[in-house]
Amino acid sequence: METQTLTKRMYRSSMSGHYARVLYELNVPKTDIEKTKETFAEVPQLREVFINPTISAKTKMSVIDQVFPESMKNFLKVVCKNQRVDLINEIFDAYDEYCDEQAHILTAVLTCVEPPSEEQLDKMKVFLCDKYQKADVKIQIVEDTSLLGGFILHVENDEYDWSLKGRLTRLEQKLTWR
Template sequence: MTQMAVNYGKALLCLGVEPEEMEQAAEIFEKVPQLFKILSHPMVPMGKKEAVINQVFSGKLGNFFKVLCKNQDLGQLKEIQKVYKECWNEKNHILTVKMTYAEPPKQEQLEGIKDFLCREFHTDDVDMQMEQDKRLLGGFTLRTGSSEIDWSLKGRILQLQQKLVGR
């Protein structure tokens, strides 16, 4: 992650941009990939880029995208969005966790895991990013910051192997 992306992400937070606005912008760029190409292309005049931004975005977010285009930094948008979300979560006492699972957990299991994480990390809520990985064989892993909790079958097998080899 570049320092520039960190600076832009923090600037978005200072501007008071809401997470919903960022999610809507991400959806727009995902659904209309030509928009990103137009706004990031160096040969498209800035006046045309501003006109497109005015049609699609408004307010602080629109102005922010104009700055990104002017500085030719739109290519860092995904990193900027990630930094913004991390900063938002930190400011609002929300723990960002990546859960990797072999099989998707049931809703009640997920709620139990979130309750555990809130107690363990003294936070108000959990922002769970989920990803499936069949190589875990069973169970799941949780990663947040520098902490990892491994409740996967693969992890348990590796722990057992290490104990047996260590004897």
């Protein structure tokens, strides 16, 4: 069952990645993409209309024509025609990731007890830009008091664990091995 779920997730991910690349190549203005994202976020019923099989394709196309920016209409119609509107949020997320990738922007997740200062963030960005040879870094900050202190930095497939909790765990592992 878990393998089947993983396979589904990977398929969905590759599908959303495909649509994201197409959206990128269409050179749709970012403001129109943002408006479309906001519309789906503010009116979740829209997504439900597009995935509802009892609503005709003609009605769905009419809704697209009435609601969305001109530059997004054909893309959304193809997504709707291919019955992939259920992936719309994943497509937008994959689009953002693809844009960052094309602009050589690295994404990192910093898990910490309390947010770092601007100076600390700047030092992390310089370190990450140098190490991963990227033009810029976006750091998402997640607060987690269970770390006790320090931080964990996730970048691509790497993890830098400088948390007190992580250090205590490593110390415990060393002590129990002897």
